[in-house]
Amino acid sequence: MIRSDSGADTVAHRTVEVPVRGGALTVGIWGPEDPDAPTVVLIHGVTASHLAWTHTAAHLAGVRLVAPDLRGRGRSNGxxxxxxxxxHADDLAAVVAHLGVRPGIVVGHSMGAFVAVALAHRHPDLVTRLVLVDGGLPLATPAGLSAEELVAAILGPTAERLRMRFAGPEEYLDFWRPHPAFREVWDETLEAYFAYDLTPDGDAFRPATSYATTVEDTVDLNGGSTTVPDALAALRHPTSFVTVPRGLQDQVPGLYPPTHLEALLAAHPQIVHERWDGFNHYTVVMSDAGGRRMAERLRVELAR
Incomplete structure (x- = not known):
């Protein structure tokens, strides 16, 4: 099923439902319907949805962008x-097969970067190049934390809100407007993104992202299984790793403090690192400036 959506983006946007184990993923698609058009697969972060890529899509006319709501998020939360x-990697493989996407560039932001690494390992023939955006390599987290403590240490208020209830979209937008990561870049595209995140819950609304799934995924990407370590050890695809100086609360340092980052790059010399100053963990993709720069970066990848 394909339906037209309205939104703040200026590039044609539609969604499709793709069968996966346990249900169906909602997948956002921007750009041409032609399957031969240049295509990039985009994977969002741990509490996000496919609309996290709207700013990027606005600057990539002529390119087909395929971005699912991962299981437990957005309209895939059932x-x-x-x-x-x-x-998640196997779900992405199902999306690529369903849509007939040829092997190509895969971009992951935050948790999505860890999913991208797993996809390249489990389904190497579906990927030609990886772009990992502020994620994908091990985070600098203390050892010995419980699952709940690990989520709190990494996500903080981002996870806490998942248990909150809101009267409606306006109250939810009011919750987000003063957030230190977004208050300087707030626009209609972000409003559409956050409004999409709400789902009815009795006589109120809650964020669509499952808290339980968030905990499960956060533990897994931080060594809860061998998926990510094995994938990084076997990484053979050309890979770019973008980091930013500020974190989820616009704080310094970001997710990859300098000393930790230096050790990671030494351990993975095949990965090409890029530092993008002027952004935090969110605005690197969820702002007009971030979307523009990401689009420029992807055009370079497509030219290769």
Whole structure:
């Protein structure tokens, strides 16, 4: 099923439903319907949805962008079964097969970067190049934390909101407008993104992202299984790794402090690192400036 959606983006946007284990993923598609058009697969972060890529899509006319709501998020929050990086990677493989996407560029932001690494390992013939955006390599987290403590240490208020209830979209937007990561870049595209995140819950609304799935995925990407370590050890695809100086609360340092980052790059010399100053963990893709720069970066990848 394909339906037209309205939104703040300026490039044609539609969604499709793709069968996966336990249900169906909602997949956003921007750009030409022609399957031979240049195509990039985009994977969002741990509590996001496919609309996290709208700013990028606005600057990539003529390119087909394929971006699912991962299981447990957005309109895919009803998919049954366990999550984890391997499950998301297999879901992505099902999306690519269903849409007839040729092997190509895969971009992952935050948790989506870990999914991209797992996809390249589990389904190497579906990927030609990887772009990992502020994620995909091990995070600098303390050892010995419980699952709940790990989520709190990494996500903080981003995870806490998943248990909150809101009267409606306006109250939810009011919750987000003063957020330190977004208050300087707030626009209609972000409003559409956050409004999409809400789902009815009795006489109120809640964020669509499953808290349980968020915990499961956060533990998994931080060594809860061998999926990510094995995938990184076997990484053979050309890979770019973009980091930014500020984190989820616009704080310094970001997710990859300098000393930690230096050790990671030494351990993975095949990965090409890029530092993008002027962005935080969110605005690197979820702002007009971030979307524009990401689009420029992807045009370079497509030219290769």
């Amino acid at each position: 998919v049954d079964g366990p999550a984890g990086m391997a499950a």
